[in-house]
Amino acid sequence: MKGSMEIKKILNDLINCNITIDEAETLLKIHQIEKIERKIKIDINRELRTGIPEVVYARNKDFEDIILTLKEIVEKxxxxxATKLKHRDILKLKEEKNDIIDTAKEEFSMILI
Known part of the structure; x- marks a missing residue:
């Protein structure tokens, strides 16, 4: 996982006195949120901090934004x-046979894995 390696480097630099506590804090905050395009923000290191991975709340997002966000999360x-997918978006995903995204959906859950 790329993000965890960057965090380990920051912590090692702190331990070895290569950076200050304030610098480490700033660097760690930078690694919390990433922007995709102009309007999409993802918390790549959420799982490292909380034990729960980043999830795309898809209800009010365009199909293209959902795909873009999921591809970025999968890459990292x-x-x-993704949760709260619209039925039409689930159908589009199944039609596309996307090479990165597989759908696993319970009839009422609207969840994409």
Whole structure:
């Protein structure tokens, strides 16, 4: 996981007195949120901090934004999740046979894994 390696480097630099506590704090905050395009923000290191991975809340997002966000999360973390998918978006995903995204959906859950 790329993000965890960057965090380990920051912590090692802190331990070895290569950076100050304030610098380490700033660097760690930078690694919390990433922007995709102009309007999409993802918390790539959420799982490292909380034990729960970043999840895309898809209800009010365009299909293209959902795909873009999930691809970025999958690239960084190896897996991506989306909740509250619209039925038409689930159908589009199944039609596309996307090479990165597999759908696993319970009839009422509207969850993409």
């Amino acid at each position: 973390n190896g897996i991506g999740f």
